[in-house]
Amino acid sequence: MNATLGRLRAGEMAGAQRLDLCCGLTELPPEVFALADSLEVLNLSGNALRTLPHDLHRLHRLRVLFCSDNQFTELPEAVGQCPRLEMVAFKANQISRVPAAALPPLLRWLILTDNRIDALPAELGARARLQKLMLAGNxxxxxxxxxxxxxxxxxxxxxxxxxxxxxxWLLSLPRLSWLAFAGNPFDEAPEAMAMDAQPTRAIDWASLSLQHKLGEGASGVIHQAAWRQPDGSLRPVAVKLFKGAVTSDGWPHSEMAACLAAGPHPGLIPVLGRVAHHPDASAGLVLELVDPSFRNLAGPPSLASCTRDVYGDDARWSAETALHMARGIASAIARLHAHGILHGDLYGHNILWNGRGDALLGDFGAASFLPRDDASQSQALQRTEARAFGCLLEELAARCEAPDAATGALLAGLQARCLDDDPAGRPLFDEIAAALGT
Structure with a gap:
């Protein structure tokens, strides 16, 4: 028996605000209701649940519910009766039906990734607090x-x-900032054209020796590796091997296509080639090894912040450093847009920086291809990314140490334009980069 479940049944969890149960459950243990006056986060992911009790609303303080990797075939209506529930996650189930009654009134964050859903209820439009909607792989x-x-x-x-x-109506939403739509029929042709236009070096798997793991994301695992050169020397590189399954952002092959189509830029991690002849036919990329002085600018959003990154308490920099970072990222995004790519995930947690303001934009998992035959829609999409940049400018400026008047005014003015509630009033990235002096 799971140790946490044992403690719960022994009455040792009184007052708990969070409960994690992953132990092959087929039903919710009734002892959970003993925590009704304290429980705020309930994690039931990785079980064999098909239903939840009809009186789940007795957990009247519940704000967050994780039920991913279970066996639900519909979103339980009991979920919608929870008065304080804000975040609902049912990723990787077998859900084909989402009843209107299953949507809690205070819903902010809904994760239904990797299910079988073909329609959503009109009542979703009545959830005025909804900030984050994750529907990939349906x-x-x-x-x-x-x-x-x-x-x-x-x-x-x-x-x-x-x-x-x-x-x-989607691109007219006043706060839309992070959008991923690759892997749909309307985006297949632009993706294929981008791949055809970008010849890529094939790097034989036999010439790569994987070393230690550098990191792992939803779409793949990155290792440091040695790449044997024709003269026998070994070149240090990074190798990203894609997992192949749909992720919270979409298909890994769309991410790979965007990485390859982006081309070289000082603000992007250089792609050296594509892995060929992997013994398991896994797709992969060989990347330039980033200097270890680079680190993540921020951490990803928390349950509380929902859509905004979390910065360390020591995240401070000069105005000159902030301006340098902003210039580099704006230039990189302008490059992507010029090559028909929407990054889709412009966040501090996807930026590496070295403490001096040099910055690299990574993680193309949410990248999509801009339409080639609709300039108006393409520009509207680019302006959603301008709002994401406005959020980044806001975060950079908030952590500046005594900016001079000119730099402060520049960042504040550009931030205000990028955050304009009227998407049509936001600048495109060529203009943003020019305003920053790139």
Whole structure:
């Protein structure tokens, strides 16, 4: 028996605010309700659950519910009766039906990635607090038109579905900043054209010797490696091997396509080639090894911050350093847009910096391809990314040490334009880069 479950049944969890149970459960242990006056986060992921009790609302303080990797075939209506529930995560189940009654009134963050959903209820548009919606890896062909009223919505993941077009209202949302839509029928042609236009060196797996793991994300694992050169010398590199399954952002092959199509830029990690002849036919990229002085600018959003990054208490820099970082990232995004790529995840946690202001933009997991035959829609998409940059400028400026008047005014003015609630009023990245003096 799971140790936590044993403690729960022994009455040793009184007053707990968080409970994690991953032990093959087929039903919710009734002892959970003894925590009704304290429990705020309930993690039931990785079990064999098919239903939840109809009186789940007795957990009246519950704010966060994780039920990923279970056996649900529909989103339980009991979830919608929880009065304080804000975050609902049912990733990687077998859900095909989402009843309107299953949507809690205070919903901010909904994760339904990797299911079998082909329709969402119109009542989703009545969830005015909704900020984050993750739907990659389903069978959706449309979103409810009522969602045009979701004016707080900031992050949408709709990749790897069956959309023939972007919803017409989506790009007019005033706060939309992070959008992923690759792996849908309407984005397949731009992705294929980008790949065809970018010849890539094939690097034989036999010439690579993997060493220690550098990191792991939703889409793959990165190792430091040695690449044997024709003269027998060994070149230090990084190798990213993709997992192949749909992620919270979409298909790994879309990420790979965007990485290859981006081309060289000082603000991007150079791609040296594509892994060929892997014994398991795994897809992979060989990348320039980043200097170890580079580190993540921020941590990813927390349950509380929802869509905004979490910075360390010691995250401080000069105005000159902030301006240097902003210039580098703006230039990198301008490069991506010029090559028909929307990054989709412009965040501090996807930026590496070296303490002096040199910055590298990484993680193309949410990248999508801009339409080649619709300039108006392409520019509207680019302006969603401008809002993400405005959020980044806000975070950089908030941690500046006594900026001079000119730099402060420049960053504040550009930030305000990028955060304009009217998407049409935001600048494109060529203009942003020019304003920053790149």
């Amino acid at each position: 069978r959706l062909q449309a979103l409810p038109k009522s969602m045009a009223a979701c004016r707080a919505l900031e992050l949408v993941r709709m990749s790897a579905n069956r959309f023939e077009a972007l919803p017409g």
